Amino acid sequence: MKSFFKGFLYFIFIFLAFLFIFFGNRYVHNSQHYKGVVYEREEELNQLIFAKVISIDKTAEDASDSSNTVIYFKARVFGDKESNDKLITGTQVIDNSVKNSIQVSPGDKVVLFPMDDEFLFQYYYRFDKISVLGGIFAAFIILLGGIKGVKTIISLALTCLSIFFVFIPSIGRGFNIYLSSCIICLYIIVTTFTIIYGYNKKSATAAFSCLIGAAFSVIITYITDKWMLLTGYINDDAYMLGTILGIDNLDVKAIMFSMITIGAMGAIMDVSMSIASALYEIKLNTAGSSPWALLKSGFSIGRDMMGTMTNTLILAYIGSSLIVVLIYANSDYSLMNLLNKEELIFEFLQSLIGSLSLLLTIPITAVVCSFFFTDKYYKECSLKKQPAVSRYLAKL
Incomplete structure (x- = not known):
């Protein structure tokens, strides 16, 4: 009975801790104390799409700048309800003078920006990989700490x-x-x-x-x-x-x-x-x-x-x-x-x-x-x- 009561108090405390975050967030956003202005999200962020590279079509020298290399590739869109699984053609411009430039390859997940009839490479999609690393981190904490590891994650x-x-x-x-x-x-x-x-x-x-x-x-x-x-x-x-x-x-x-x-x-x-x-x-x-x-x-x-x-x-x-x-x-x-x-x-x-x-x-x-x-x-x-x-x- 005593352990049940302690467990009950424990979950009540966690619930109250979440309530602090929930109502604290609402109070902050709804407060008249606000002195600033609300900025609209950049239009670029609304247009970015996620895609997985399927194949490399060709690699060519940039016509406007010979120090750059242009890679043309096909990719399949993901994470977008309207155009999910749609096959598109993307381009990546590589500055050959930059030492750590990484060319796309089949299987890479990328973030693209639509411009006219083409999709320009912006950067690599990395959230899935950092999520895996975070999952491994949490698993090791729970494996080594047991119930205290679960409490640590919470x-x-x-x-x-x-x-x-x-x-x-x-x-x-x-x-x-x-x-x-x-x-x-x-x-x-x-x-x-x-x-x-x-x-x-x-x-x-x-x-x-x-x-x-x-x-x-x-x-x-x-x-x-x-x-x-x-x-x-x-x-x-x-x-x-x-x-x-x-x-x-x-x-x-x-x-x-x-x-x-x-x-x-x-x-x-x-x-x-x-x-x-x-x-x-x-x-x-x-x-x-x-x-x-x-x-x-x-x-x-x-x-x-x-x-x-x-x-x-x-x-x-x-x-x-x-x-x-x-x-x-x-x-x-x-x-x-x-x-x-x-x-x-x-x-x-x-x-x-x-x-x-x-x-x-x-x-x-x-x-x-x-x-x-x-x-x-x-x-x-x-x-x-x-x-x-x-x-x-x-x-x-």
């Missing part, structure tokens, strides 16, 4: 849905970006820890520690923003964003704030749960563990995690911004001018604030766990397990 889906259906539309509708990002971070923390780890003291302690770590990330970001006199205009896209969204005086610094905060969330959650889970098991299986002993263990575990997790964050941000770094590194900028470019400063900030928030989360989690994992709690949660442990130790 949690990941809720996280992505909340960002793409609530947070991003709220920016486009002119809502306060600082408040929206904080609400989404709170939602992600609560849903992730509750769905994956359930209703227990371990998940509550980890979530509480994660909230404090995220709060430190917010504070550090705010301080560095004022300290470094950042503008938020790190590249041309930042300048164009307000025009694209149709919002006057868009606060691009708030978007930078969101990028840093949300980017650091994953590492903070990982560290807080890893330390909380390790200390929980220590307390559960070691009789008489004092808060001080748990605190020392927490710091020891945190020190071991510190190096790899910090490297993970730094390398992730360096990898994502490698093109930007290469462009500036091979320019004529002097080193001091290069290091003062706001675009690079922002990349450094993401790495450093994420790592600093991670480092602050380690002692916070250790202190919180040593305080909440008391002897009284240990006796309550291990009452049934201790005899089995004692019998096992007696056999050794």
Whole structure:
């Protein structure tokens, strides 16, 4: 009966999490708070069609440009109710000077744009392949994690849905970006820890520690923003964003704030749960563990995690911004001018604030766990397990 009640509460929580996304999306789109304009979808996107290459008819030199090669092919349309299975002729223009140009071949799925009586190649259709890779990813999570793997997939889906259906539309509708990002971070923390780890003291302690770590990330970001006199205009896209969204005086610094905060969330959650889970098991299986002993263990575990997790964050941000770094590194900028470019400063900030928030989360989690994992709690949660442990130790 007790397990049924816990399962019922679990599904109620998931249902409420989906309701937040559903009504949050409706509220954002129907709100009178909107400051921008509604942009019509580009006409080109309405005309693009999907097709599968059946055969290559011929390959010829481009009459207007001898450095180009034109490939003529036949393809069969798919995914369109009106012209599904229709056989069409397409053309692909290959620039021979471009090293990574890939010619179409039979069996390839492509995206074509109709122009007059011909269909011009735009790019390759790749959604089916990324879907297969995503399916393999989900299968491995479920295979290795079992029921917890299923919970991980549900949690990941809720996280992505909340960002793409609530947070991003709220920016486009002119809502306060600082408040929206904080609400989404709170939602992600609560849903992730509750769905994956359930209703227990371990998940509550980890979530509480994660909230404090995220709060430190917010504070550090705010301080560095004022300290470094950042503008938020790190590249041309930042300048164009307000025009694209149709919002006057868009606060691009708030978007930078969101990028840093949300980017650091994953590492903070990982560290807080890893330390909380390790200390929980220590307390559960070691009789008489004092808060001080748990605190020392927490710091020891945190020190071991510190190096790899910090490297993970730094390398992730360096990898994502490698093109930007290469462009500036091979320019004529002097080193001091290069290091003062706001675009690079922002990349450094993401790495450093994420790592600093991670480092602050380690002692916070250790202190919180040593305080909440008391002897009284240990006796309550291990009452049934201790005899089995004692019998096992007696056999050794």
